Amino acid sequence: MAYLALYREWRPRKFKDIVGQGHITKTLVNALKQEKIAHAYLFSGPRGTGKTTAAKILAKALNCEERDGEEPCNHCVSCLSIDHGSAMEVFEIDAASNRGIDEIRDLRENVKLSAIQGKHKVYIIDEVHMLTTEAFNALLKTLEEPPAQVVFILATTEVQKIPLTILSRVQRFEFHRISIENIQKRLLEVCMSLNRQVNPSALVVIAQKSEGGLRDALSILDQCLLQNDPIGVEEVYQVLGMVGETFSAQLVEALITSDYAKSLNFLTEGIQQGRDPRQIIRELLDYLRQMLLTGATGKIPLVAPHIKDQLVKQSQLVGISRMLRWISILLQGEGQLKYASNARLAAELLLVQTIHESEPTSTSGQEAILKRLSDMEQQIHGARLVREVIPERKSPVSSKINPTPNNLSPSPKTPKAEVKTVDSGNTAEEAKPNLRIEEIQGRWNDVLEQVKKRKKSTQAFLLEGKPIQLEGNTLTILFREGCSFHKDKVSQIENRQTIEDVLKQVFGISLTLQNFMENEFQSKDTPDSQELKTQEQTLINKAKDMFGADLVVVKEE
CATH class of the missing domain: 1.20.272.10 (Zinc Finger, Delta Prime; domain 3)
Incomplete structure (x- = not known):
């Protein structure tokens, strides 16, 4: 007997044998049970998922002489002839080869003839999307009002190419890609029946590379079985022409x-x-x-x-x-x-x-320019309040209420930190007198690089945060929305300690971290923030008294 390929030998012969398409087989079985057989079906889905197989099983069930419930017996003359492709009442048409209007006209003439044997005359048209527009139009009337006991089963991998006029006249069934677990289970069953030794990992690779098509998986396994046992992952990659x-x-x-x-x-x-x-x-x-x-x-x-x-x-x-x-x-x-x-x-x-x-250092020219501009803006931003409140006499004075970067609400004690660094003895002992938030922001990439050298995962979490405030020896890091996970990780003792050690190494002083989300930082409204607003208003009033109200312009951001 001639050798039979695995995908043909293991083609399902009953509805219960079809893998991974339970939503379709259940509906077809119920239709047979209730004797509600439609005149036209459309089976669509990826290749190798069982469309033609389900069509043949349905044709056998409709014409089986000794049907076991709703399943075909696979022993009677009708079932055997359909399996062998010699049945007079079941016609398989490849639309890729017979796509013209003349072939469809011949089909329409044959449809009028009654079935020689069996109860139903079944037309299985594979790759029906290949039909020409004229052929579809010729098929339209027959699909709408076919003769009694005639069933059309259309199969396609590209349902989007089917005209809507055809889709409206058929019952549509969408075949899904078969899961890796189901494919692996069937491949293992095949290997055990053949008494072959195949590594389970190799079966997983075959299942993955078949992309949800059991037929493709069986074809790959068929070729792999030409190797000597045991068959491993490397043999599968060799068969597939992959590096692995x-x-x-x-x-x-x-x-x-x-x-x-x-x-x-x-x-x-x-x-x-x-x-x-x-x-x-x-x-x-x-x-x-x-x-x-x-x-x-x-x-x-x-x-x-x-x-x-x-x-x-x-x-x-x-x-x-x-x-x-x-x-x-x-x-x-x-x-x-x-x-x-x-x-x-x-x-x-x-x-x-x-x-x-x-690479972090190999940014494009445009990105490098944008980064430099951003750094310059952060350095200039902190000094802008003083420059705008105390201007030259010949130009209008503008004072910004919110000098904080990124248009966030100001921290409660930002102005205090700048004023008290000189005259507060305790602060001078705890923090470097000349250290400002702008310097930390300007060298933040250096901090990230040093953190990366110590612990890469900590640097990955810290990338989502930005230094926004320095108050005494407390540095505030702000995290954007959606990065609460990163904030929590940075707040963990081991990660926070790593960052604080790097800050001491880079800036020469001990800094303590505190972390906030943007919404938390913006919603802070404490007595200190009210005091800040009062101080800002006092500065504005002094500027008006000194230069005149008509020369002072107050801008809010």
């Missing part, structure tokens, strides 16, 4: 350490193994996608078991912001790789660009 997730994990390590030579050597190694540079970049993107999902949701990544722990650690180390930059650069470059005349050179440049543009 272990290779991608090592390549990510090179990206994390910004090691140009190591990343390029890995790429060369993959190419020497016969892998396409485009495929290597695609696999790297798939791996980064799992890292991003792990970092964003905290769920277990869908990768081979031996690589899960490494992926989770890499995800925590890299952080979402950096991963997004990598994926953005690689996605843009991967779209251009297919048109590159030298794919290897393009892939090498893409890896170098990914490392270069993700």
Whole structure:
């Protein structure tokens, strides 16, 4: 007997054998039970999910001579002839090859003939979206009013290409991608029946790479079984022509350490193994996608078991912001790789660009200018109140009520801190007399870099906060909305101690951290804040007395 491919040998022959489509099989079984068979069905969904198989099982159930409840017996003459493709009452039409109006006209003529055997005449039209517009129009009337005992089953992978006039005349069933767990379970069942030894991790890889199609998974397994037992993950990658997730994990390590030579050597190694540079970049993107999902949701990544722990650690180390930059650069470059005349050179440049543009010091010219302007604005902002309240006599005087950066409400004692640093003995002992919040803000990147050297995770949490106030030896860090998790982490004893040690190292004094969310900081309204407003108004009144009310302009931000 000729060899039969696994996907044909293991094709379901009953509704209960169909994997992962319980919402469809239950409805069809109930329709048979209640004898409410529609004249036209549309089965849509990804490839290899059971559309044609379900159509054949429904055709067998409609014409079975010894039906077991709602399931076909698979032993009678009608069931066997349908399985062998020789049934006179069941017609399978490939719309990709028979897409013209002439073929549909022939179908319409044949529909008028009554069934020779069985109870129903079933037309299964596969890839129906390939029909031309004229062919669809010719099929329209037949679908709307077919002869008695005629059932149409249309199958397609691209339901969006089906005209609405057709969709309105059929019962539509949407087949889902089969879960990795269900595919792995069926593959394990096949291996056990064949008495073959296949590593469970290898079955997971096959299930993942089949993208929800059981037929594709069986085809991959069929090819893998040509290897000698036991069959592992590496054999699966060889069959698929992939470098594997272990290779991608090592390549990510090179990206994390910004090691140009190591990343390029890995790429060369993959190419020497016969892998396409485009495929290597695609696999790297798939791996980064799992890292991003792990970092964003905290769920277990869908990768081979031996690589899960490494992926989770890499995800925590890299952080979402950096991963997004990598994926953005690689996605843009991967779209251009297919048109590159030298794919290897393009892939090498893409890896170098990914490392270069993700380094903190290698910002683009525009970003560098914006950063410098931001630093200058922060340094100038603190002195603006004095300059505007005491102007030259020839120009109008403007006084800003809220000099705090980012338009946040001022801290209760910001002006006091600037005045008392000179004449308060206790403060002079606790804090450096010349240290101001603007200096801390200007050197904040140095603080982040030193924190990173001590503890990378602490630096990742601190990135979302900004220094906003220095009162005595207390430094206030402000976190934007949505970053309460980062604020809580910075407030933990070990992280806070690390940051305070770095601050002492950078500025030469001991500072104590206090952390707030933006809404908490803006909502603070204490007696000290009222005192601040009173002091500001006193300064304004003095300026008016000195220069005249017509020369003093008060601006609020």
